[in-house]
Amino acid sequence: MTIWILPAAAALVSYGLCRVLAHPRLGLRVLDRPGARSLHDRPTPRTGGIAILAALVATAGTARATPLPIWLDAWVMAGAALLAVVSFVDDVRSLGPALRLPMHVAAVALLLAGGYGLSAVHVPGDGLLSLGPVGQVIALLFGIWMCNLYNFMDGMDGFAGGMGGIGFAALGTLGLQAGRADFALAAFLVAGANLGFLGVNFPPARIFMGDVGSVPMGFLAAAFSLAGVRMGVSALWVPVLVFSPFIVDATVTLIRRLLRGERVWQAHRSHYYQRLVLLGWGHRKTVIAGYAIMLSTAATAIAFGQGASRGWELAAVLGWALAYLVIALLIHHLERRRRVNAS
Numbered sequence: 001m002t003i004w005i006l007p008a009a010a011a012l013v014s015y016g017l018c019r020v021l022a023h024p025r026l027g028l029r030v031l032d033r034p035g036a037r038s039l040h041d042r043p044t045p046r047t048g049g050i051a052i053l054a055a056l057v058a059t060a061g062t063a064r065a066t067p068l069p070i071w072l073d074a075w076v077m078a079g080a081a082l083l084a085v086v087s088f089v090d091d092v093r094s095l096g097p098a099l100r101l102p103m104h105v106a107a108v109a110l111l112l113a114g115g116y117g118l119s120a121v122h123v124p125g126d127g128l129l130s131l132g133p134v135g136q137v138i139a140l141l142f143g144i145w146m147c148n149l150y151n152f153m154d155g156m157d158g159f160a161g162g163m164g165g166i167g168f169a170a171l172g173t174l175g176l177q178a179g180r181a182d183f184a185l186a187a188f189l190v191a192g193a194n195l196g197f198l199g200v201n202f203p204p205a206r207i208f209m210g211d212v213g214s215v216p217m218g219f220l221a222a223a224f225s226l227a228g229v230r231m232g233v234s235a236l237w238v239p240v241l242v243f244s245p246f247i248v249d250a251t252v253t254l255i256r257r258l259l260r261g262e263r264v265w266q267a268h269r270s271h272y273y274q275r276l277v278l279l280g281w282g283h284r285k286t287v288i289a290g291y292a293i294m295l296s297t298a299a300t301a302i303a304f305g306q307g308a309s310r311g312w313e314l315a316a317v318l319g320w321a322l323a324y325l326v327i328a329l330l331i332h333h334l335e336r337r338r339r340v341n342a343s
Contacts, residue, residue, distance in 0.1 A: 003176075003185050007192030010059040014196030017051035022200055022207035030091050030210065044205060046091055048161075048197050049213015053084055055193040060186070075114025076223045079107035080216045083147065087211035097265045101144075107219060108143030112136060116226040118236070143222040146243075149250035150218025156273055157205035158287040163246055163294055164194030164217050170242045170298035171224050171233075177306050178233045183224075190220055203283035237317060238305035245293045248324050249273060272331055279334055293327075 022045050030047050086103040089095060118135035131138065154160035168191035175184030194217070200206050209217070225239035240247060249272045257264050269278060276286045297320060304316040 003181060003188060006059045006062060006185065007188040009062070010055045010189050010192035011196035011199075013058055014051045014055035014193040015199045016196075017054055018048050018197050018200040018207050021045055021047045021051055044208055046208040046210030047212065048201060048207040048209045049084070049211070049216065050088070052164075052193045052197050052209070052213050053080070053216060055196060056189060059189050059192075073114060075110050075116070076220070076227075079110040079223070080219055082107045082110070083216045083219050084212055087213075087215040091210045091212055104144050104147045104215070105140070107147070108140050108222070111143060111219075111223055111226070112139055116223060116230060118226065118229065139226055143219065143226070145251075146222035146225075146247075147215050147218040149246055150221065151211055151214040152250045152253075153246045153271065153273070154209050154214035155271065156277060156287060157203035157283045158198060158201055159273060159290060160209050160214055160217065161194050161198035161201045162287065162291050163243065165191050165198055166291065166294040166298055167191075167221065167239075167242050168194065168224070170301055171228065171239060173302050174228065174234050174238065174305055177302070178231075180231055180233055183227065183231055183233055187224060190217075190224075203287060234301075234305045237313075238301045241301045241305075241317065241320060242298050244297050244320060244324075245290060252328070272328065275331055275335065279331075279338060 030045060082103060086095070086100060090100060116139065118131055118139045150160065150163075153163070168187045172184040172187035172191060175181070175187055197207075197209065197213070201208065221239070221243055225236060225243075228234045228239060229236050253271050254264055257268070257270065262268070269275070273286055273290060276289070277283060281289075300316050300320065304312050308316075
């Protein structure tokens, strides 16, 4: 019962704190004021991440006192805490990338110091690929990118909270299938805290996650992915597929902006989800479409992530690569048709 009660408690704590932090009469608020590149049109508190992290701390502490073990060790907590502090300062004072990035590197380095590196990865269709020392570099870059891409994708009501709820719930399910109740409970706690936040963040949002939430959530997504490999929960490609709605959008958008010579560290509205909103889909329709993709990738990962043949693994990965290509082409088509109609 603990594996369901504690995540429910995390959701309630997160929801309650978000309601308090979103209250218009609360004096200590950090507001996200709309700008030329924003999708929202009124100042909104961006402290929801504080509620998510507080709910995790409270419930993880309770879990440690129960007979059921919990996977949230000191290395992971230290990295997440470092990122939370730096990101909160960034929310308040807007730190530059030259100050933020070294802290992201330090946090992921703590994770690797705790033994969450990669010595080998399972490649769909090819079996096990030994990495050696290169695995540490790959794990470091993966962790840093997850911290940043999750932050990049936190730009629409309900989006990051939905990915957190669905993504970590999928990891928890994989943990149960692998017989790792400790891993599963920890993942469900993160999912519950995100779903509680979502109750106040679903369009129209009354509070945003902010960097204080999105950067640590990206870090935890990387930590759980690497821990799953170490603990035998799944191969690395499985959590990558789970979080691929964020990974693919952020990575493709970054590459496109680099090729155009843009300053990639500046705010913009060229992510695929932002482009759908600007095409007239609106926040709610776009986020529901995003949830459909998140649920589908999660279901695919759960179905083929454990015990499937190499052929089915490869088919799952290639199938989603094709699906993302079709989605991108459809959005390009809608934009082109809109330009033609406007002219």
